[in-house]
């Protein structure tokens with residue numbers, strides 16, 4: 001019997017299970033052989049779980065980071081440890097006092113309150129949901145849709161949304177790991193978690209910058225301030241009831257857009273400064289960056305929670321625009337009446353009912 | 359005996375899933391790019407018209423029954439469910455009404471998957487199980503009775519030939535044994551555009567070649583290929599082969615009709631299981647060859663602004679890309695290509711049996727919208743050259759629907775009209 | 780044996796073997812299904828078509844790039860980025876040469892090159908995956924295999940990224956564990972497209988090549 005006929009037999013007689021077993025067997029055999037060879041040839045140094053930051057090459061795994069590794073440099077910096085870094089700058093002495101103020105601000109305010117701000121925002125949103133419930137489409141769904149966002153719009157949105165959320169999560173692990181997590185999971189585990197989060201955060205940072213630019217290019221049209229926005233502001237966006245008019249984006253959305261653009265840019269610049277600290281001789285840039293980056297993160301995340309709430313469970317029909325690109329006519333009529341009139345040419349005062357031709 | 363329709367269809371699906379089709383099913387990464395190439399999806403924006411989705415029942419049958427390692431998947435309960443008749447029925451409009459087997463999707467597919475060829479094979483399963491749209495079924499019955507899907511009788515053909523003889527003053531001999539060329543025609547040409555017969559007479563006289571039309575097999579349209587019935591397709595090809603070999607011709611001329619060409623040129627020998635004793639040559643190929651040999655020199659060019667529609671089965675799936683263009687260049691002075699012309703051209707929307715299927719009328723016209731867009735993209739266009747009789751009828755309906763005023767002409771007619779006197 | 784040693788040693792050899800054998804089984808099975816013989820008179824070469832078809836589909840046609848650009852850029856960023864990381868990142872080169880190629884090695888990318896390639900890979904994969912759930916066509920045609928394949932690959936990349944400091948054995952072990960799971964999943968899934976693409980492009984190329992066309 002040639003191997004070919006063996007193969008066909010196995011396949012055609014429905015005995016492929018046997019073939020599977022064969023694969024498993026071979027795999028097992030090679031596994032044993034392989035591991036035996038490995039055990040003989042490769043005795044790994046029982047290096048400590050954590051390398052010493054001072055000398056990353058001491059006796060850990062081979063240095064695969066190349067010659068230009070600066071991770072130790074700014075990891076230390078992130079721990080609030082200025083002494084090592086300031087020694088490399090010219091006027092180290094002047095830094096010390098400012099450094100202390102900076103350290104105090106960071107620990108006394110940012111680290112202390114940022115977590116609570118976010119917890120507070122989530123609490124408020126939950127409360128609002130429980131009291132007012134989701135915002136329904138008053139006239140019900142019409143079943144007919146109008147085009148709102150193209151695929152490129154949607155992908156740009158979800159790109160920055162996913163990168164942003166990842167950055168937020170990893171950022172907060174880095175920021176609050178020591179005060180919040182260490183008491184719970186211990187120093188060792190926190191060090192590992194922080195290392196992972198830090199690496200992830202660093203790698204995703206540039207993606208956020210890319211996403212931000214993309215988002216700006218795709219969404220800036222329709223997000224400029226318009227006269228109707230005054231009325232919207234006076235009525236507090238209808239939060240307390242009453243009708244508010246708006247074009248493609250209402251003032252709330254515009255505010256979110258510009259907040260993201262401006263604070264996002266600040267985050268990007270300060271992030272870059274922290275990633276490449278040797279760009280600036282003056283350590284004050286670095287100190288300011290750490291503070292601004294933290295404040296910006298809290299601000300953006302807090303508002304993003306609100307945005308996510310309205311974009312998903314808070315308002316019936318709004319998620320359609322980001323999943324399908326099409327929104328229900330009645331949703332558009334109620335939330336973006338002027339845009340609706342512009343696109344369909346129909347008055348927004350009449351509900352679009354099922355079966356009506358546009 | 360008591361095989362259910364679903365079982366019959368699945369059996370055929372599996373029979374037609376060779377390594378080629380299997381590699382398509384294994385490779386499709388569900389990237390969705392093909393949707394953007396398909397005139398049916400683009401004009402309706404309905405996701406169910408995504409090309410790869412049209413194949414789903416066949417893919418399921420393959421993944422369940424035939425794929426390498428499928429037994430292991432089954433062991434873990436990971437194989438798809440069996441295909442049901444309801445599912446096949448649900449897919450029937452996708453398989454027949456919304457695919458012209460034009461092959462445009464293949465030109466964007468990163469995996470190079472031949473959806474059109476696979477739909478053709480999928481239809482074998484449907485045809486065997488008797489799940490064919492009524493309109494196509496009716497043409498098939500016509501063919502079995504009269505040999506022509508439109509019921510064109512020999513008498514009708516003879517009347518048209520007599521008329522063309524009178525028009526051109528050139529005699530046309532039927533059943534002439536030993537002629538070099540035997541022409542077959544599509545019903546659409548015989549009934550709708552009989553001038554082409556006169557054009558043949560004029561051109562071939564000039565070139566000095568001998569030709570004839572068979573009274574046994576004059577019909578080129580192959581409904582079997584359209585519904586996906588191998589046996590029917592075979593009997594239609596066989597009729598032509600028998601007649602041509604009886605008349606001892608050297609060539610059979612395939613007419614300006616896309617599917618007819620594919621059916622006899624590329625599928626034909628495989629259907630009857632042997633090579634022909636003659637060569638199949640497409641009329642455009644022949645005219646181009648005669649032109650290159652200087653046997654039908656070009657005369658005064660037509661000065662109107664013209665463009666050329668590339669019938670899918672002649673160009674992308676047939677291999678005749680340069681020939682029609684060379685003829686165009688000789689025949690008109692203001693020839694302009696439409697956007698995405700050539701190998702990536704957009705289908706008229708009525709090939710592959712779609713135009714013979716009354717149920718698909720609306721879809722066909724919607725799909726023609728894409729064609730209309732290409733045409734209106736050319737300023738001051740006057741004439742569209744459409745070297746396929748089936749496309750031509752679709753064009754006439756479609757131009758009407760979209761209220762466009764272009765003259766539609768066959769390429770053979772244009773060449774005949776601009777022949778050196 | 781520590782957890783790291785387990786996932787780097789026995790488990791890796793096990794999943795690697797399953798990967799190779801089951802993958803081969805599937806590809807050979809596909810090839811062995813054969814191809815219908817075509818006896819029509821060819822106008823071009825099927826064999827040349829097989830090769831040309833394979834190359835042709837790397838390059839999208841100009842007329843389509845108007846609406847395909849995002850997908851093309853995303854797809855290429857992801858695939859090229861991943862390939863570069865896979866084969867030229869210093870830790871990967873070290874691993875491959877140690878465990879599989881018995882010391883045979885090649886020059887690795889410097890750190891910055893590795894990071895840039897990883898950025899592209901992530902950006903591309905995120906684009907591809909968010910497109911998969913935010914587009915009606917993609918929602919209709921995607922199945923669990925698509926999502927699991929994307930996520931597993933993403934998690935392998937993510938855990939690799941977590942281990943970038945190369946200071947904690949457990950992070951390295953988690954990356955390695957995900958690689959092992961990925962290798963086990965690969966041959967039974969659509970990830971096999973990485974190898975089957977040459978067959979599907981080739982078959983179509985051959986069919987069309989006989990007709991003198993390359994679609």
Ligand code: HEM
Pocket residue numbers: 148157160161162164165215219223248249253254255256257260304307308311312318319320321322
């Ligand atoms: C993950 C949950 C999220 C959901 C469900 C969500 C949902 C939405 C929806 C439905 C819209 C369209 C609203 C409309 O039709 O006008 C939208 C717009 C937008 N989203 Fe999100 N989003 C999420 C996360 C994010 C995040 C994290 C960011 C920021 C990084 C973000 C930034 C934006 C921006 C800038 C707009 C456009 C608003 C404008 O141009 O005025 N989204 N989002």
Ligand code: HEM
Pocket residue numbers: 387388389468469850853854855858907908911925928929930932970972973974976
């Ligand atoms: C180690 C090798 C590979 C891995 C891990 C891999 C992984 C993936 C994944 C996870 C996706 C899905 C992305 C999505 O959600 O849309 C994908 C898509 C795709 N892959 Fe690969 N792939 C590999 C190799 C290849 C190769 C060699 C080719 C082609 C020559 C290829 C061509 C494609 C194409 C065309 C798509 C779909 C289009 C797209 O989504 O960009 N892949 N691949």
Ligand code: HEM
Pocket residue numbers: 061787861864865868870871874897900901935936937938939940942943944945946947950951952954955958961
């Ligand atoms: C963007 C994606 C990736 C990044 C950033 C990345 C990063 C890394 C890093 C930093 C290490 C060294 C860990 C250490 O020494 O502590 C590593 C090791 C490794 N990676 Fe990746 N990786 C990625 C994707 C992949 C993929 C897709 C595979 C396999 C299919 C893979 C397979 C491996 C293997 C086998 C090792 C060796 C682990 C060991 O020595 O124990 N990686 N990777």
Ligand code: SF4
Pocket residue numbers: 395396397398408409412456457458459460461462463464473474705
């Ligand atoms: S062959 Fe043509 S009609 Fe059929 S699915 Fe592909 S693009 Fe659409």
Ligand code: SF4
Pocket residue numbers: 385386387388389390391392393409410466467468469470471
């Ligand atoms: S373009 Fe090709 S690979 Fe992509 S979904 Fe369509 S058939 Fe599948």
